[in-house]
Amino acid sequence: MTRLLPILTVLLAIVLVWYLAAVGMNAPWARDQAARAGQSLSLPQLVRATMVQERPVLPAPHQVAIGLWDGVVGQKITSKRSLVWHGWITLSATLAGFAIGAGAGILLAVGIVHSRVMDLSVMPWAIASQTVPILAIAPMVIVVFASAGVTGLVPKAMISAWLSFFPVLVGMVKGLRTPDTMQMDLMRSWNASGRQTFWRLRLPSAMPYLFASLKVAVAAALVGTIVGELPAGATAGLGARLLSGSYYGQTVQIWAALFAAAALAAALVAVIGGIERLTLRRMGLAR
Amino acid sequence: MKGELWGEPTVSMLRQLKFLASFVAPPALAALVFAPRYFPLLFAWLAGWAINVWLAHYDNRLTRAAIPLIFGATLLAMWEMAVNVFAIPAVILPAPSQIWTAFMQNIPLLWGDFVQTILRGALTGWLMGAALAVGTAISIDRSSFLQRGLLPIGNFVAALPIVGIAPILVMWFGFDWQSKAAVVVVMVFFPILVNMVAGLRATDALARDQIATWGASYGQALVKLRLPHAMPFLFNGLKITTTLALIGAIVAEFFGSPTRGMGFRISTAVGQLNMPLVWAEILVAALAGTAFYGIVALIEKRVTFWHPSQRA
Numbered sequence: 230m231t232r233l234l235p236i237l238t239v240l241l242a243i244v245l246v247w248y249l250a251a252v253g254m255n256a257p258w259a260r261d262q263a264a265r266a267g268q269s270l271s272l273p274q275l276v277r278a279t280m281v282q283e284r285p286v287l288p289a290p291h292q293v294a295i296g297l298w299d300g301v302v303g304q305k306i307t308s309k310r311s312l313v314w315h316g317w318i319t320l321s322a323t324l325a326g327f328a329i330g331a332g333a334g335i336l337l338a339v340g341i342v343h344s345r346v347m348d349l350s351v352m353p354w355a356i357a358s359q360t361v362p363i364l365a366i367a368p369m370v371i372v373v374f375a376s377a378g379v380t381g382l383v384p385k386a387m388i389s390a391w392l393s394f395f396p397v398l399v400g401m402v403k404g405l406r407t408p409d410t411m412q413m414d415l416m417r418s419w420n421a422s423g424r425q426t427f428w429r430l431r432l433p434s435a436m437p438y439l440f441a442s443l444k445v446a447v448a449a450a451l452v453g454t455i456v457g458e459l460p461a462g463a464t465a466g467l468g469a470r471l472l473s474g475s476y477y478g479q480t481v482q483i484w485a486a487l488f489a490a491a492a493l494a495a496a497l498v499a500v501i502g503g504i505e506r507l508t509l510r511r512m513g514l515a516r
Numbered sequence: 517m518k519g520e521l522w523g524e525p526t527v528s529m530l531r532q533l534k535f536l537a538s539f540v541a542p543p544a545l546a547a548l549v550f551a552p553r554y555f556p557l558l559f560a561w562l563a564g565w566a567i568n569v570w571l572a573h574y575d576n577r578l579t580r581a582a583i584p585l586i587f588g589a590t591l592l593a594m595w596e597m598a599v600n601v602f603a604i605p606a607v608i609l610p611a612p613s614q615i616w617t618a619f620m621q622n623i624p625l626l627w628g629d630f631v632q633t634i635l636r637g638a639l640t641g642w643l644m645g646a647a648l649a650v651g652t653a654i655s656i657d658r659s660s661f662l663q664r665g666l667l668p669i670g671n672f673v674a675a676l677p678i679v680g681i682a683p684i685l686v687m688w689f690g691f692d693w694q695s696k697a698a699v700v701v702v703m704v705f706f707p708i709l710v711n712m713v714a715g716l717r718a719t720d721a722l723a724r725d726q727i728a729t730w731g732a733s734y735g736q737a738l739v740k741l742r743l744p745h746a747m748p749f750l751f752n753g754l755k756i757t758t759t760l761a762l763i764g765a766i767v768a769e770f771f772g773s774p775t776r777g778m779g780f781r782i783s784t785a786v787g788q789l790n791m792p793l794v795w796a797e798i799l800v801a802a803l804a805g806t807a808f809y810g811i812v813a814l815i816e817k818r819v820t821f822w823h824p825s826q827r828a
Binding site for chain 2: 232235236237238239240243286345346349350351352353354357359360361362364365366368369372373376377444448451452455456459467468471472474475478480483484486487490491494495498
């Protein structure tokens with residue numbers, strides 16, 4: 230309770246500020262409408278008018294909640310207006326890309342730890358690439374794949390894979406290098422082979438680092454998929470939902486898609502966190 | 517004995533080459549027999565790799581700089597050759613030479629986009645977001661209640677796909693750079709806030725006791741002790757967010773922009789299938805991102821020269 234209370238207070242404050250902002254930002258339009266109809270609004274009427282607009286500048290929290298509820302529960306899952314359907318399109322591409330990117334990152338990290346040449350050749354580029362806004366080329370990747378006749382899940386998954394690859398690579402290399410000289414010497418004095426050292430010492434000690442970078446990577450993969458759904462022509466996925474909402478001024482739809490994406494990100498990070506806790510407990514590393 | 521003749525590095529290098537050859541040789545030979553035109557590609561890879569294998573045995577500052585450069589050059593050479601050998605059309609993947617030509621031909625255009633997106637959008641937003649985050653961190657510094665409430669939320673928000681807020685902010689602030697800066701402010705605020713709050717807590721009890729025995733006021737302790745100690749954390753946040761700032765500014769332009777800017781240029785050039793220009797724009801983004809990060813890292817070095825990580 231002592232931990233929950235401050236969070237709830239801050240959340241409550243955010244919702245309050247949001248309502249006030251919604252009134253303030255939607256009021257001009259409501260006043261304008263009233264002036265055209267030749268009426269003047271009293272304050273309660275004005276406040277009510279700002280809460281029920283079709284295309285508000287800033288939808289009130291309950292409007293977003295209704296939009297979200299309607300999108301998730303109110304539609305058939307196969308409907309194109311269902312957020313579950315769009316969410317699944319986004320999620321499947323995210324997971325496919327995440328699996329490819331994380332797998333490649335782990336494999337390359339193993340190679341780097343065992344080969345000095347690979348380490349010296351690849352690592353500086355991997356680190357430098359973190360400073361490059363790779364996400365900006367996402368729409369181009371989509372168009373290039375589309376011109377080669379590949380559409381749908383694969384191009385988006387490639388972007389996600391690319392974005393989740395580097396965090397995992399860097400984290401895993403760091404993790405595989407954590408065993409100190411003493412532990413390595415102990416393995417040597419037990420006459421452990423390279424393979425045994427890897428499976429029994431390096432890999433287990435890399436786990437905490439791996440999971441930390443997996444959490445970063447899965448969030449990055451989701452952002453990559455959503456941005457990959459932005460180029461014109463995309464019709465499915467949360468990113469396409471954002472774009473069509475922005476084209477037609479459907480602000481409630483944008484906010485609902487945004488919150489759906491946020492919930493998806495939170496769920497993905499939470500799932501990785503759960504797997505992390507389970508794994509570390511089984512390994513006796515839990516703290 | 518062989519040690520005298522060959523030297524240990526050379527012997528182990530040969531061993532490694534032999535090991536490598538046993539892996540690479542069969543498919544390479546097959547490739548040569550069935551498709552001799554792939555030979556230059558393979559040769560470039562093997563040559564680059566062999567040089568690096570050889571260099572890796574001499575560990576000094578020169579080889580540490582040279583090896584990644586050679587690796588990068590090898591990849592570039594293979595890219596160039598692959599485009600020629602496989603006759604890849606420029607709409608799918610232009611060769612590095614084409615990209616370079618496009619870059620040199622369009623420098624005024626690219627400079628205009630750079631000013632619009634990076635200097636006006638990303639940099640302004642980044643500075644405002646950082647100032648706002650640092651201000652918030654200091655103002656909630658005395659309330660541990662607010663900190664306990666804001667930190668988990670900040671951590672949570674930092675993991676969200678915030679870039680999705682771009683269409684909303686473009687609606688609010690219009691198509692010009694103001695909306696891009698707004699997106700950047702929102703994107704960089706929470707990572708910097710979380711780092712700054714952690715930084716303000718980073719002083720150890722001994723130092724706090726010491727400054728208390730000198731009768732320092734809250735403000736004095738903040739300025740003389742806790743702010744300097746927060747700097748490594750602050751710069752960590754600032755460095756993370758340089759990339760975020762560029763991403764936010766570029767992606768926000770996909771939702772509407774004046775007829776200049778890197779995101780605008782990328783999306784229109786893609787529409788015209790002018791891929792060399794797109795890649796030139798990406799080259800600008802890459803250079804800008806690296807330079808941005810490098811400058812922040814340089815300032816960090818000057819400000820936190822006392823920190824162990826900078827003294828190594």
